[in-house]
Amino acid sequence: MASLATGQRLKSAVCTTEIMVISAPNGDLELTCGGAPMAAEATNDGGSVSPSFANGTTIGKRYVTEDGSLELLCVKPGDGSLAVNGTELKIKESKKLPKTD
C-alpha cells in the first residue's frame, strides 16, 4: 500500500507496462499491474502476470477507477492489466475536440 502523487511514473513488476499518475486521491491504495504491486523501479523477481489480470494495457490510453478519483496514463504497454485494491481500472473514453492547432 502506498499513496500516489500526481506526475509519478510507475512500472509493473511482471510485465512491460509503465504509467504516469494524472490524478490520485489522498490516502493509501494498492495499485497493481498483472496482479503485482507497481513501483518506481522495476523489481523483476521472476514473477508473471496473473491470469485474472491479463487483459493488457495500451500506450496512450487513460485508465480510471469507477469514481474517477484515480486517473493514469499508460506510457508503455504490457500484458498485465491495471487494478486498484483488486478492481480492474477502466479505459476513460475521450471527448472529441475540433482541431485547434
Next chain:
Amino acid sequence: MNIALFLEMAADAQGDRVAFKDALTGESISFGGLYKAAQAKSQVLHESGASHCVLVDTSNLTIPVTLFACGWAGIPYVPINYRLTAEEIDALIDRVKPAFVVTDTEHRQAWADRDELVVHDRQSFREVHAKSTDVAHWSMEPEDVAVVLFTSGTTGAPKAAIMRHRHLVSYTLMMDFNSADDDEAALVTVPPYHIAGIAAILTSVYQCRRVVQLATFEPGNWLKVARDEDITSTFVVPTMLARIVESLEGQRSANLPHLRSISYGGGKMPLNVIRRAMDLFPDTEFTNAYGLTETSSTITVLGPEEHRTALASEDPKTQKRLTSVGLPVPGIEIAIRDDEGKAVPINLHGEIFVRGEQVSGEYEGIGSRVDSDGWFPTRDAGFVDEDGYLFLDGRADDVIVRGGENLSPGEIEDVLREHESVRDAAVVGMPSEEWGEAVAAAIEVSRDVTVEALQSWVKEHMRSSRVPEQIQFWDELPYNETGKLLRRVVKEAFAKPS
C-alpha cells in the same frame, strides 16, 4: 510529469514516422530521431551549467529538439522574438542568465564573447557533443518550470510568464495519443516564441502528427507549401488569413482539397475575412481557438459545425455566433466579473476569468495572479451569452470610459468593418474635456468615403455614444508580427486633447 515523456511515447509508437520537416531546407527528422537528438542535447544543456536555455531563431528542426532537451535536462526553455532589436533581446537575456543560447549565425557572432552565455547557432548546436554519455532521467516533478515566455508587451514592459510541466502536460492531454493518420500533416507558421507555436509542437508530437514548419509567412508560399506537402491542418493568426484571402482575390476556390481544418486565434478575426475564407475553402473545417500565454494556449473553441450554422443562418443571433470564441474546452471554466470582482449576469460585459489545470497565471518576479479559488483574471473583456458562448471585447485596459459609460472598442470596430469602404478599423479612447474619454477611430479604406458617412453608419447600427468623434484615414493600421493590433500606437495619434 514532464513534456519529454510525450516524445518518448511518440518515439515508441511511431519511431520511423516523420515528426518535423523544415519546408525551407527540406530537411526532416523522425520521432525516433527527435527523441535521440533531445536526449543527446539534454546532456549538453546539463553540462553547460545554464539556468535557462534561450532560443532566438525562426522555425527550424532545432526548435523541437531544444524544447524537449530542455524538459529532459530540467532547464526552462525561453524562446525570444528574433525580430526584437539587439538591445531588447539583450535586456531579456539578462533576466535569465547564466543561459545556454541557440540562435542564428548572426546573433551567435554578436554574442560570442558575453559573460554567462554559452552560444550556439543551429549548425554548431547540432554538432556539439556532451562529455558524458550517461543517460540522465528527467524529473517527473509537476512543479518544475518547462517554459518561460516573455509576453509581447503591447501595453508595457514584457512580463516573463512561467509555464510548469503540469500546465503543459494538462493542456496536451486534451488530445488523444497517436491519433493522427499516416497522411496527416500540420503546417506551422506561428513563430516559436508564440504560445501557439509551443502548443503546436506538443500536441502534434502527442498525436504523432507530422509537422511542416514554414519559417516566414508569405501567402503565395504558404499556399504552395500547403499544396506540395498535402497539408491537412493548420493554425493561422487573423492577419495571415486576411492576407491569404486577399491573395486569392478573383478566384473561386483556394483549391486545397487535402486541407481538412484551419484553426485561427491570437487576435480578432474580421467577419468579412472569415466569411470569405469559408467560401474559398469549401471543404475545410474552421475552428476559432481563444487562449492566452498564461493559459497554455487554447481555453475556448468555436467549432466547425457552429461556423457552418452561423454562415448559413438568416437569424441575426445565430449569425452573431461567428464572432464568438466559442465554448470552454474540457477542464476549463469561464466566469465574467465586474470591477469589484462580482459575477455579472449573462450577456453583460465584464472581465473574463478562467480556471483549470492548464492555467498558470504566474510571472517571474511578480508571482501568481491566480486567486485562492484558482481563478485567473485574463485582463480580456467580454461576455457570455445564454448558451455559454464567450464573446471578446478586447483587452480590459482598452475599454473606453465615456461619461461613465463603458464602451468596447471591438464592438465599434466590428460595425465599422462591415461598411463596404472599410478594410480595417482601430477604435481607441481619446482625451475629452467633456466626457473624460471620447471615441476615436483610425480607418484603413478600400475606397473613398467621408468621415460623415462613417459616422452615420455607426449611428444607424449602434447607440449614438459609440459614434467616433474623430476619424483618421491611415494607409495601414499597425499590427505586430503575430497579428495583435498595436492600439497604443493608434492611441498616441489621438492623444492631444481636443
